[in-house]
Amino acid sequence: MxxxxxxxxxxxxxxxxxxxxxxxxxxxxxxxxxxxxxxxxxxxxxxxxxxxxxxxxxxxxxxxxxxxxxxxxxxxxxxxxxxxxxxxxxxxxxxxxxxxxxxxxxxxxxxxxxxxxxxxxxxxxxxxxxxxxxxxxxxxxxxxxxxxxxxxxxxxxxxxxxxxxSLAPGGVAAPRRALTPLWGLAAFLLVVQLALGGWVSSNYAGIACQGFPTCNGEWWSGLDWSEGFHLTQSVGPNYLHGQLHAEARSAIQVGHRLGALALGVAILALLLCYWRETAMRPWLGALGLAYGVQFSLGVANVLLWLPLWLALLHTAGAVALVLSLALASWRWRCLAPASTTTQQSSLQKKEWLHV
Known part of the structure; x- marks a missing residue:
């Protein structure tokens, strides 16, 4: 070698x-x-x-x-x-x-x-x-x-x-498909949802809401959004176990749930738009599965009052979701552009006709 x-x-x-x-x-x-x-x-x-x-x-x-x-x-x-x-x-x-x-x-x-x-x-x-x-x-x-x-x-x-x-003749990189806005939206919503998950964890808001899908028996009332997402908290106190009151933590938990819903819609849109491409199906299937498992783990954490092992699995689920979206988007880029595929098919057809 x-x-x-x-x-x-x-x-x-x-x-x-x-x-x-x-x-x-x-x-x-x-x-x-x-x-x-x-x-x-x-x-x-x-x-x-x-x-x-x-x-x-x-x-x-x-x-x-x-x-x-x-x-x-x-x-x-x-x-x-x-x-x-x-x-x-x-x-x-x-x-x-x-x-x-x-x-x-x-x-x-x-x-x-x-x-x-x-x-x-x-x-x-x-x-x-x-x-x-x-x-x-x-x-x-x-x-x-x-x-x-x-x-x-x-x-x-x-x-x-x-x-x-895998370079084309002449040392030029093979053509790659550009990611569509839908891929960008899914990636953006995933980053937002990961940030919301980190905010839930760092403010100890994992069990701020009893029950699902409601929060403490309510859909919207009893939530302090301004305090929950107040990003200029003072530096200095010991934030172990958190400093926010119950209504602020509940708002953070509900925000995380809404983020999960938005991300789910974006991933579903990816599946519906690109499932017709056979080469993409395993990767999109893995992405959908990762989201479904992660969503289920999140609900289970709320209903079971955040057992440590299940909370750790929820973090592992976030890792799997990031990896699956990254691999799916990589696979999308590596597939030949539609125009190139059409040209190759047309060329092959002409060659066959001349035989």
Missing amino acids: HAAQRRLALLKMLSLLGVVLTVGVILLGAWTRLVDAGLGCPDWPGCYGALVVPDEGRALAHTPEAPLESAKAWMEMIHRYVASSLGLLVIALVVLGRPLRRRADYPWRLSLGLLALILVQGAFGAFTVTLRLWPQVVTLHLLGGLGVMLVFLWLHLRLRRCASG
Whole structure:
């Protein structure tokens, strides 16, 4: 195998490992939040000034106002260790990919973008602790983790295309279909819904509503929208367990439900518009299934009062939804444009007639 091909094979493997590892980091972060371990270590990047969780005496001497809870501290540090390994993996991808940066089809700028994103995500990890779980930062940290996963996936798909040498004659990239506005709308609504989910979690509004589809027996009354979505909350209080009153949390929960409804309509529209394309059916089916499972998990969390394992599955469902939409949109772009397909069919027909 040629040296460049061996390097590409290694980069493909590392980028796929990055997707898997990022999913692990997201789920570890969700579990850390669910068991109230987000401030298990009151400082950053160490824990009570140490690289590993110290004993109770050292912790008390370092931060006497934050008593050590060893299990929570270890949960937080394990999350940090795995997230740090993700950063090292991105650096390895950039270093190993540098010799290929002049290839026309190599995603060099995407690799650099991933490095910049992982640095920003690391900063948000620090702010999550130093700003005492400020909901704005916690929500952005969740979106950043999903963004890192998505860029890893896109990098992997680009590397696969690069390794396959799928260039048209003359070194020009094969034609790709542009995403239609409907794909853009679905992607936008998914981002909004993920942000709403992060806002629910960071404000501890997961069980603010009893019952479904109504909220505490009401459809609309008893909701404080202005306070629930007041984005300029003061920085400084400890936001562990939240600071908002019940009506504000109920408004956040209802907002998340409305976001789920809007996203469902957009995904249904994608299925109805593009199901006729046979090559798209497995990907659209996976997208529809991911949405259906995620919606069911959300309802179950409300009805069963947010058991920890089910809440973690709901986060995993969000990950699956992001991956399925990304893969479906990639498949859409990779299919030959309709005009190209028609021209090829016409050419084949003429060749057959001349035989």
